[in-house]
Structure formats: C-alpha cells, structure tokens
Amino acid sequence: MKPSPFEKENALxxxxxxxxxxxxxxxxxxxxxxxxxxxxxxxxxxxxxYLICRLTKKSWEHQQAMREVANRLKISRKRIGWAGTxxxxxxxxxxxxxxxxxxxxxxxxxxxxxxxEPVAQHQFSLGLGNLExxxxxxxxxxxxxxxxELKDRVSRxxxxxxxxxxxxxxxxxxxxLKPVTHKMGYHILRQEYQKAVELxxxxxxxxxxxxxxxxxxxxxxxxxxxEALHALPNHLTYERVLLDSLMKNKEDYGxxxxxxxxxxxxxxxxxxxxxxxxxxxxxxxxxxIPLNEPDIGEHLVFANGRIDIVTEKNLAAARQHMKRRRCxxxxxxxxxxxxxxxxxxxxTMHSLMVNDRISEDSFAKAAAFVNTNFDGFHRxxxxxxxxxxxxxxxxxxxxxxLPPGHYATTVAREYMQSEPEKMV
Numbered sequence: 153m154k155p156s157p158f159e160k161e162n163a164l165x166x167x168x169x170x171x172x173x174x175x176x177x178x179x180x181x182x183x184x185x186x187x188x189x190x191x192x193x194x195x196x197x198x199x200x201x202y203l204i205c206r207l208t209k210k211s212w213e214h215q216q217a218m219r220e221v222a223n224r225l226k227i228s229r230k231r232i233g234w235a236g237t238x239x240x241x242x243x244x245x246x247x248x249x250x251x252x253x254x255x256x257x258x259x260x261x262x263x264x265x266x267x268x269e270p271v272a273q274h275q276f277s278l279g280l281g282n283l284e285x286x287x288x289x290x291x292x293x294x295x296x297x298x299x300x301e302l303k304d305r306v307s308r309x310x311x312x313x314x315x316x317x318x319x320x321x322x323x324x325x326x327x328x329l330k331p332v333t334h335k336m337g338y339h340i341l342r343q344e345y346q347k348a349v350e351l352x353x354x355x356x357x358x359x360x361x362x363x364x365x366x367x368x369x370x371x372x373x374x375x376x377x378x379e380a381l382h383a384l385p386n387h388l389t390y391e392r393v394l395l396d397s398l399m400k401n402k403e404d405y406g407x408x409x410x411x412x413x414x415x416x417x418x419x420x421x422x423x424x425x426x427x428x429x430x431x432x433x434x435x436x437x438x439x440x441i442p443l444n445e446p447d448i449g450e451h452l453v454f455a456n457g458r459i460d461i462v463t464e465k466n467l468a469a470a471r472q473h474m475k476r477r478r479c480x481x482x483x484x485x486x487x488x489x490x491x492x493x494x495x496x497x498x499x500t501m502h503s504l505m506v507n508d509r510i511s512e513d514s515f516a517k518a519a520a521f522v523n524t525n526f527d528g529f530h531r532x533x534x535x536x537x538x539x540x541x542x543x544x545x546x547x548x549x550x551x552x553x554l555p556p557g558h559y560a561t562t563v564a565r566e567y568m569q570s571e572p573e574k575m576v
Contacts, residue, residue, distance in 0.1 A: 153318075153437055160572045164326050164334070165430025166565075168437040170317025170534075173309050175569025176302060176548060178292035180561075181576065184211050186291040187242035189560070191235065192284040192553070200275035202233070202249040205258050210265040213240040215416055216389065217266060218248075224261050225253060229413060233277035236286070236556060237419070239324060241576065247271070249278040281556050288560040290550045292568060298546040306541045306548055309567050316443045316534035317566055318433050321426035322559030328576035330357050337424030340417070340521065341514040345405035348420075349398070353380060353391045364388070371395075377402075390416070406521070418524040421515070425485045425526075432483055432500035433533055441496070443534040446470040446481050449495035453530055454479040462495075480532045487528035488515035497533065537563050 153168050161167065169175075181187045196204050209217050214237045222229040231251040238244035248268075250258060255270040295302055327333050332351055339348035354372030356365040367383035370376070377398035384391055390412055397408035409417065441447050446462045452470055453459050455478065462470045462481075473479045483497030486505060490512050491498055505511065515526040539552040552563060561575050568574065 153443075155438075158572055160331070161323070162434075164323060164331060165427055165432075165434050166318075166320045166323070167430075167434030168318055169566055169569060170443065171309050171312040171566045173305060173312065175296075176292065176305055176309075176567055177296035177570050178294050178546075178548065178568055179570075179574045180290060180292055180564055180568065181241045182291075182293045184241055184243050186293065187239060187560075188289040189238055189242060189244040189246075190287040191238075191244075191246040192286060193235070193247045194282055194284060196272040197275040199273050201252055202274045202277055203253050203255060203258060203270055204272045204274045204278070205248050205250060206245060206269045206271050207248050208243070208245045208267045208269075209238070210243045211241060212266060214238055215413060219389075219413075220263055220266070221248070221261065221268065224263060225250070225257060227251075227253065233279060235278045235280065235283040237280075240328070247278060247283070249274060249276075251277065283556050285553055285555045286560075287553045288551065288563075290560060290564055292548040292550070292564070293546070295546045295548055298543075302546065302548070303543045306543060306567065310539045310541055313539060313563060313566055314536055316536045317562065318437060318443065319532055319535035319558065320430050320433060320562050322561035323572050323576065324561065325426050325559070326423055329359050330355075333420050333423035334427040336420035337422070337427075337518075338508060338510070340409070340420055341424060341510050341518050342508075343406075343517065343521075345409055346403075349394050349405045349408055350375070353384075353394055410521070414523055417522040421518050421522060421524075421526055424510075425487070428501040428504055429483055429485055429497075429531060431504060432497040435500045436496055436533065439496070443481075444474060446474055447496055449499075450497070451482045451484060451495065451530060452479045453482050453532065459530070480534065482530040482532050485529050485531055486512070486515070487526045488512050488519055489528050491528055531557070535562060539563065 153170055154172060156162060156167055156169060218232050219229060222232055233249040235247060238246050258268050258270050261268045332355060335351055336348050350372060354368050356368040367380055371380040377395045381392060381395040381399065393411050394408045397411045401407050446452060448462050448464060448467060450462045451459055452462060484491050486501055519526045535558055537552045537554060539550055542549045554560065564575060
C-alpha cells in the first residue's frame, strides 16, 4: 500500500492505494461509452402491481432521469423505484419499478438518450440494494506507456487487486464535480438547515461558468433567493427548487430542503456515513494493518450471513478463515442504533462523530426529517476483483463485476493513480 498524493482524495478519506505498482495514468470517460455499467437484476416474481423495466441511459444524471420518466408518464416520482444509482458520464443499464403503469405506457416513452423496455411484473417496488451486482467495462485512454511495458504493468496491478484493495466509497459518492454531499449530510445531521442551503446554492466550483459562479457568490453574500433564482440557469434544478421554496416561505430552510426528492436528502446523510467509513479505512491503512488480516474487535461476516467478533481467543482461527476466503472483515457504518463494536474502524468513526458533535440521536432526528431509516450496517473493508484487461496501443480496457454498493472507480484508480478529475 502507498498513500495518495491527491488533496481531493484525502479530503474524502480516500487516502491509500492498495497496490504497490506505479499507475498507468490515462483518462477514464473520454466519452460516455468508455464507462459502461450493466446491472445484474434479482429474480422477479412475474406478477404484481409493479412493472419492471430495463432503463438504458447515456449522459443523464440519475435523479434527473427519474424525474423525466415520471414527468413523461405523468406520475409521482414516488411511484418509481430503483436498485442502484448509476453514473452520469456513462452508458448505464439498470432496472426500475413503475407502480401501476402499463407496458404500453412504458414502451411508448420517447426520451433522448433514454430507452425504457418493459421486462416483467413484480410484487414489490425495487429499493436500494435489490440487485445481484453490476458488470463494468471501462476504457482508460492515453496511458503513460504502451506495448509490452503497459501490458506488464497492468498485469501486475491486476494480480494485486485480486488480493484486496481498500473498499472505498468512490468520489462520485460525494459528487464527482461538486463534492459536497457529505457536507450536506453533516449539516442535516446537526439540524443546520440554513447552512446546508447556503452550501448547496452558494458554493461555487472551478468547472462552472462564470455567470453561475457569480450568482452563487451573490447568494452567499446576500441570501437573496429571488435574485439568485433569476440568475441561476434552469438546468440547476435542485438549487432552483430550494430558492423557489425560500421565496414562498422566507427563512424556512428546513421546509426548503424537504422540497428536494427524499432519496436525494437520504443520499446526503448516507454520504456522511460513507465519509466516516473512508476515513476509518484510511486510518487502518496508515497504522499498517493488512487488509486481508483481522484485527481484535472487528466483525467477521461469513458467506451464510453469520457475524462474529474477533477476540484474542479466536484470532488465529479468524486468520485461517480469512486466508481460505470463508469470511471477510467489515466496519459497521454508524446510524441511529447504538453500536457495541470495539474494532479500530468503529473507534475511528466514533471519534470523528464526537469531534463533529454528531450522535446516534442525530441520525434518529435526520431519519424523521428525511423520512428514511438510517440504521447502521456492515461494509467489508477490502475489495477484490477478477479483472480482464486488454491493452491496445496506449489504451486499456477493463472488464469486471462487483457486488452491490461497490465502486468501479475504486478499481480504476488503482490502475490509473491519476488526479481524481481524470476519472469523472
């Protein structure tokens, strides 16, 4: 393992590379076709009130795509369910559930760069995690070497990835170009609703046009919702939703936030949980604890779902189980339910929460505000992938599958070791 030199990654807790090799550089997503995702669905019941459709999109932000489908069908967004959020700058194939929508209505949709194909009926709405996994095909273009040298380096990186790398939440979890989702979650957890709105509307980013930066800076200084609404372009949908609400209910920042889609609000709080996890994994790496070895106090999760806690008494047995890949170590993500774990990851996350003055009660209050449960859950700390790599000139194609909730960019960054902006 070696530390990341990139400030943006370190700020998001993405502090180490799991491989020891030098990266190959290159750029991911020169075109959306260079990042392809195919969702692997769960079995469907074959009957029920929900129509399951295969949705393929290119260069659509997930929430905007769902809103467009809802608008075209003239239904509430609440009647659309999905198993996973997919990337914007990509070609993605996923499944959605539509409540009480006919096959004819779905098949008649005509949206640029989106296709919706009816597949089956299902008894339940799809929710986050209701998938078997995802298959990815990525292309890295313009790498720093080519030919046999590039092939050799890619081969050595692939071999190390099979042994495990830090299972970070990827940069897009926090906002690829505007990494503020975890900060939004922080403010919501602290019930600092005005600060959340000021952050989302008022913070400008380098990639944005000058007129957008100017409008954001003006709002940050004056909090004039009317002027900002007039100045911000229509494509900044959620900023405009917040500002429109503030015009109708002046200074009711909580009400403004609640005008956003509930799943977006939930994503903000979940992003804070993800930041805690990343920071804890990085601290574990900094201490030199190998990813493929258990530490006292950590949870072991077995294939059958059984969970054990590593103790001095069972440490040797735990090492054998992990060596034979019968189980893996996890960190328990914090939530509204108190955690009894004493592992190093949980201690780090708890320390960060104390420093931020956030507690289990904060998650309980956020759950009521967002109308979503924020229970703690286990996430494995290492990620291994069987990658098929092909080298053509100075380009590298990578194909692999991952379980739900794991990030392809976490794998890609091990090959590239480039500035984060070259992955988004």
